[in-house]
Amino acid sequence: MEEVLVKQIFRDPETYLGRAVQVSGWVRTIRVSKSFGFIELNDGSFFHNIQIVFDDTLPNFQEIAKLPIATALRIEGQLVESPGAKQPWEIKAERITIEGRSEPDYPLQKKRHSLEFLRTIAHLRPRSNTFSAVFRVRSLAAYAIHRFFQERNFVYVHTPIITGSDCEGAGQMFRVTTLDFADIPRDEEGRVDFRQDFFGRETHLTVSGQLEAETFCMAFRNVYTFGPTFRAENSNTPRHAAEFWMVEPEIAFADLNDNMALAEEMLKYIINYCLEQAPEEMAFFNRFIDPDLLARLDNVVNSDFGVITYTEAIELLKKADQDFKYPVAWGADLQTEHERYLTEKIFKKPVFVIDYPKEIKAFYMRLNDDGRTVAAMDLLVPGVGEIIGGSQREERLPLLEARMKECGLDFADYWWYLELRKYGGTKHAGFGLGFERAIMYLTGMANIRDVLPFPRTVKSAEF
RNA sequence: UCCUCGAUAGCUCAACGGUAGAGCACCCGGCUGUUAACCGGGCGGUUGUUGGUUCGAAUCCAACUCGAGGAGCCA
Numbered sequence: 001m002e003e004v005l006v007k008q009i010f011r012d013p014e015t016y017l018g019r020a021v022q023v024s025g026w027v028r029t030i031r032v033s034k035s036f037g038f039i040e041l042n043d044g045s046f047f048h049n050i051q052i053v054f055d056d057t058l059p060n061f062q063e064i065a066k067l068p069i070a071t072a073l074r075i076e077g078q079l080v081e082s083p084g085a086k087q088p089w090e091i092k093a094e095r096i097t098i099e100g101r102s103e104p105d106y107p108l109q110k111k112r113h114s115l116e117f118l119r120t121i122a123h124l125r126p127r128s129n130t131f132s133a134v135f136r137v138r139s140l141a142a143y144a145i146h147r148f149f150q151e152r153n154f155v156y157v158h159t160p161i162i163t164g165s166d167c168e169g170a171g172q173m174f175r176v177t178t179l180d181f182a183d184i185p186r187d188e189e190g191r192v193d194f195r196q197d198f199f200g201r202e203t204h205l206t207v208s209g210q211l212e213a214e215t216f217c218m219a220f221r222n223v224y225t226f227g228p229t230f231r232a233e234n235s236n237t238p239r240h241a242a243e244f245w246m247v248e249p250e251i252a253f254a255d256l257n258d259n260m261a262l263a264e265e266m267l268k269y270i271i272n273y274c275l276e277q278a279p280e281e282m283a284f285f286n287r288f289i290d291p292d293l294l295a296r297l298d299n300v301v302n303s304d305f306g307v308i309t310y311t312e313a314i315e316l317l318k319k320a321d322q323d324f325k326y327p328v329a330w331g332a333d334l335q336t337e338h339e340r341y342l343t344e345k346i347f348k349k350p351v352f353v354i355d356y357p358k359e360i361k362a363f364y365m366r367l368n369d370d371g372r373t374v375a376a377m378d379l380l381v382p383g384v385g386e387i388i389g390g391s392q393r394e395e396r397l398p399l400l401e402a403r404m405k406e407c408g409l410d411f412a413d414y415w416w417y418l419e420l421r422k423y424g425g426t427k428h429a430g431f432g433l434g435f436e437r438a439i440m441y442l443t444g445m446a447n448i449r450d451v452l453p454f455p456r457t458v459k460s461a462e463f
Numbered sequence: 464u465c466c467u468c469g470a471u472a473g474c475u476c477a478a479c480g481g482u483a484g485a486g487c488a489c490c491c492g493g494c495u496g497u498u499a500a501c502c503g504g505g506c507g508g509u510u511g512u513u514g515g516u517u518c519g520a521a522u523c524c525a526a527c528u529c530g531a532g533g534a535g536c537c538a
Binding site for chain 1: 464474475487488490493494495496497498499500501529531532533535536537538
């Protein structure tokens, strides 16, 4: 008999209606009366379950009726129209085979669980409705990103996970070493002798692939990275994880405006792709996670993102009829409350804040003609905050070196990065998209721990 | 790292100084079209840990552990 995926049945019912089919999957719930019962079966291919009707003409009716949730079954039967109101079709079972038993103490129940509890059973939570939807959308969004860039002739670069430069500048890093902690080698001055370590130097997990991506940008014109990123910051918030995924495009012969246009087009592409490919999951989020989700995404897709300079933003915030805990002043970084006010109260949609004071931004960002701001951009979105950070890069060698000197950086650590400016350096730009933050925005999930399959956060790496 | 809140049955919660309870789950029984099925019965606890106050502590106090929210850092 033909094995059919539940997704095939839902997407193409005419082909299967009235025919003999075989499905296999896991029991989500069983409801039984004296001589018949219903099984809701999820086969993993589709968000929704298929209803199985079985009765006591089956030789193992009594056994099936008492099966616990999560039991794996194979069902042979006929796909028929369902008299019930909640499902268009069902399978009238002619044979039910138990593929894998479960136990009555299966922790996932037929009721709503808290997300906090589900985090403690990360190995089982993908079987719940919410996480089934989250991780299918995550998969689709990842594919959408590759499709978006590949369709535009971008080259996918695998920048290294282990980095030899501890000066990538984006915060605390995880150390990578094979040295024996019980017997650490020392140099002549008593410091740890990393010459004896695996790579012969200090190494860490990457905090960004940008500097390496820039090298490929100067060869392939338009490139992107998409991979894991690690930050050892002691951050305890719903928006930070120690291991997360980042998308970092880098485009040559391009300025900040090109950069913003790319970011906006990319986000809209991802949203559209997920809405098209996972309508059931998106409808679920809208119903149970965030009732404004679909309206908000629709608004994002059909409107232009806002753009405001840092200087304009400061003026707006100064005039705001709202008391901020932190003072608003030119030269100070925007606080979370300021960003929320801008994107949630004023714009009510994604907004780029551009042209920040150079003092509060990274050394590689291109100096504007005013001499005191750089061509940086942060994309702020309601509810999630900063989702993208990027800039036009400083391609003028003397200006880059001057800026590095101001920041106290050693040219020797960046010799290959500086040579990009020496040999045919051109204007270029790029940004980093926090993949999980994009998924949060896309699904309405409020905690980054609930969009990562096995989240790594401070004091937490059990699974 | 700082601030705030929380931890009671497998889960979600109640009890707020005087004998620890409910719903759901689970187990048993009933039910011929269910929809987080329904109806009846049953099982289920060293109240996060350690110490203190008190005749008496789930309840008050302290420390610790873990969790959540806010802040900082950022994506």
